[in-house]
Amino acid sequence: MTRAIVTHDLVKVYPRRDRPWWRPAGKRPPAAPAVDGLSLTIPAGQVTGLLGLNGAGKTTTIRMLSTLLRPTTGSATVDGLDLVRDAREIRRRINMIAGGERMVYARLTARENLWYFGQLYDVPRARLTARIDELLALVGLSHAADQRVEQFSKGMRQRLSIARGLINEPSYLLLDEPTLGLDAPIARDLRAVVAELARGGVGVLLTSHYLAEVEQLCAEVHVIAAGRLVARGTPAELTALTERQHTVEITLAAAGASADQAVQALAARTGAQVTADTDEQLRPRYVLRHRHDLAGDLATTVVAAGGAIVRLEVTPPTLEDAILALADGARQPEAVAA
Amino acid sequence: MPVAWATLKRNWLVMQRAYPWTYFIGTLAPGVFTVVLALLSYEAIGGGRVSDWFRGASGTPDYLGYVTVGAAALMFTTRMVLWVAKAQITEQREGTLESQLLTPARRLPYLLGVSLQAFLTSLLELTCLFGTALLLGVRLPAPDPVTLAAGVLAALVAVVGLSIPVSAIMIAAGEAHITQNTLFCLIGLVCGFTFPPALLPAPLTWLGELLPATSALRVLRAASLHAAPLGEVAADLLLCLGLGVAYAAVGLLFLPHAERRAVIRGASA
Numbered sequence A: 001m002t003r004a005i006v007t008h009d010l011v012k013v014y015p016r017r018d019r020p021w022w023r024p025a026g027k028r029p030p031a032a033p034a035v036d037g038l039s040l041t042i043p044a045g046q047v048t049g050l051l052g053l054n055g056a057g058k059t060t061t062i063r064m065l066s067t068l069l070r071p072t073t074g075s076a077t078v079d080g081l082d083l084v085r086d087a088r089e090i091r092r093r094i095n096m097i098a099g100g101e102r103m104v105y106a107r108l109t110a111r112e113n114l115w116y117f118g119q120l121y122d123v124p125r126a127r128l129t130a131r132i133d134e135l136l137a138l139v140g141l142s143h144a145a146d147q148r149v150e151q152f153s154k155g156m157r158q159r160l161s162i163a164r165g166l167i168n169e170p171s172y173l174l175l176d177e178p179t180l181g182l183d184a185p186i187a188r189d190l191r192a193v194v195a196e197l198a199r200g201g202v203g204v205l206l207t208s209h210y211l212a213e214v215e216q217l218c219a220e221v222h223v224i225a226a227g228r229l230v231a232r233g234t235p236a237e238l239t240a241l242t243e244r245q246h247t248v249e250i251t252l253a254a255a256g257a258s259a260d261q262a263v264q265a266l267a268a269r270t271g272a273q274v275t276a277d278t279d280e281q282l283r284p285r286y287v288l289r290h291r292h293d294l295a296g297d298l299a300t301t302v303v304a305a306g307g308a309i310v311r312l313e314v315t316p317p318t319l320e321d322a323i324l325a326l327a328d329g330a331r332q333p334e335a336v337a338a
Numbered sequence B: 001m002p003v004a005w006a007t008l009k010r011n012w013l014v015m016q017r018a019y020p021w022t023y024f025i026g027t028l029a030p031g032v033f034t035v036v037l038a039l040l041s042y043e044a045i046g047g048g049r050v051s052d053w054f055r056g057a058s059g060t061p062d063y064l065g066y067v068t069v070g071a072a073a074l075m076f077t078t079r080m081v082l083w084v085a086k087a088q089i090t091e092q093r094e095g096t097l098e099s100q101l102l103t104p105a106r107r108l109p110y111l112l113g114v115s116l117q118a119f120l121t122s123l124l125e126l127t128c129l130f131g132t133a134l135l136l137g138v139r140l141p142a143p144d145p146v147t148l149a150a151g152v153l154a155a156l157v158a159v160v161g162l163s164i165p166v167s168a169i170m171i172a173a174g175e176a177h178i179t180q181n182t183l184f185c186l187i188g189l190v191c192g193f194t195f196p197p198a199l200l201p202a203p204l205t206w207l208g209e210l211l212p213a214t215s216a217l218r219v220l221r222a223a224s225l226h227a228a229p230l231g232e233v234a235a236d237l238l239l240c241l242g243l244g245v246a247y248a249a250v251g252l253l254f255l256p257h258a259e260r261r262a263v264i265r266g267a268s269a
Helices: A058-065 A087-093 A110-120 A125-138 A154-166 A184-199 A211-217 A235-241 A257-270 A295-304 A319-331 B002-018 B023-044 B052-058 B063-085 B087-094 B097-101 B107-135 B145-173 B177-190 B202-209 B212-225 B230-268
Strands: A004-012 A035-038 A041-043 A047-051 A073-078 A094-098 A172-176 A203-207 A220-225 A228-233 A246-252 A273-278 A284-290 A309-315
Touching: A004 A058, A004 A203, A035 A058, A035 A228, A041 A203, A047 A058, A047 A184, A047 A211, A058 A073, A058 A094, A058 A172, A058 A203, A087 A094, A094 A154, A110 A125, A110 A154, A110 B002, A125 A154, A154 A184, A172 A184, A184 A203, A184 A211, A203 A211, A211 A235, A220 A235, A228 A235, A246 A295, A257 A273, A257 A284, A257 A295, A295 A309, B002 B107, B023 B063, B023 B107, B052 B063, B063 B087, B063 B107, B063 B145, B063 B177, B063 B212, B087 B097, B087 B107, B087 B145, B087 B230, B097 B230, B107 B145, B107 B230, B145 B177, B145 B212, B145 B230, B177 B202, B202 B212, B212 B230
Parallel strands: A047 A203, A047 A220, A094 A172, A172 A203
Antiparallel strands: A004 A035, A004 A041, A004 A073, A220 A228, A246 A284, A246 A309, A273 A284
16 A cells, blocks of 8 residues: 555535525525545655645645545545544544644643643653654754743744644644744744655645745645646646746837837747836836746847837746646646646 | 543643632632522521421422522532533634644543543632631531532533533534523523522423433432432432433534534634
């Protein structure tokens, strides 16, 4: 048996909350599924990314895989164990860390929190004390071990939440925006920990809005939109798909027919989308969108045609752009072959 | 039972840190006022006497003892329900419900841990109540210790059992105050804490019999006011335990559904 989390046609539809329970549903359409036929494989020993815009179904997917929610239809297994039938056994093997969530007890100290969760996970007493010290050191909270969480900063709470998520030495770790709100050095340390865990055989599912984080950690990325898988591949493959989103905006000192013709010719030759208008000072402005960065070609072309550039701005593709582009490509499923 | 023990310890620490000692004045006040009001009305209105009807309906001429035991039982019931039934909705409000549900720990030992902490806290509060009643001149006869211990145990099972489905209702509904106050009004009215249920219309007395606090109270009064031997209260003991276990079973059956509903509400909020 391959060690992995495997989902088949996972669907989650939340019940509608816009009518009292005693009133019949009538002819209202059913709620749209939050997750719609999602099939994924999250292998052990690898970080797998799950990307999508807000509302794409990432958190719902993670909540299902962590057994907090039951799928409406479809199935999922963790190392061959059924997500619904074997939920208690699965909970021993997984854990979840959600950025921005509290998930720890404010009135307890960091050490007391980890001790309590260690008891809930039935961590052997002989192992627990050492494990707590290891985790506090790992997340940089050794100095605050006996301080109450209510006195912690937001970042310290998040670090404790990360330690909580590791207390049971999970085989699979579900990370939902884990670095949200963390200072850069702590976020970097956490990424190092995640990479180390994966090298040690832990399967990690990561959702994040930080593209650099995903590129750094993930061997494979799944992009979902409206609950459906729209693309999957390595970060490099997905980036290649979205290169057309480079945007170059150029503003010229004065209008001129030759410069205009040169820009249009460049767009026609490269296949770039071009829009032309004027800025607030009525100077001609062109915006070119292409999968490659055309800034150099455009500047050369304009100057050669006698144009004078007053402003040139290049907007590289952001994660938001990438996901938008892939969501647009949802009409062509499996945009990247795995 | 590491989960029960850990939860007891956690709750004890949280209680010590979250609540100043003055908070417990507020929790004692209703019980103390019930005894004081009963004492004043007994002396000022009843002239220190009770009617034959009361004697027949309650089985005792000792009105102050009757009310003191009832007030103590009511305080015990409300305090236990507040701790146990509100445990999970408090977790939800504190943001820790999901981290609880992620663990493989079962709900029953968790709730037992909460119950043990609530029981210890309630015993301290009851000691204060009985001490105050003693200062006010209320004298209770020596109880039958075995029957009293059995009654306390049965009352514990009864209120914990009752609290579990209430907990499920609270987290499913996402609110605690309406649920708890409705329950407290109901049990205060029909269970016979401060007056004999025979005063009520028949349907309300039947309703009272469905709540395990009613039979628990009969056992506690029999033990403390009449020093009744265990055999005399066996039927009420069994009824109380049976109802408590039945409520607990129903609650444990529905609790996972209520928890998922709470998670869905959190997810779709």
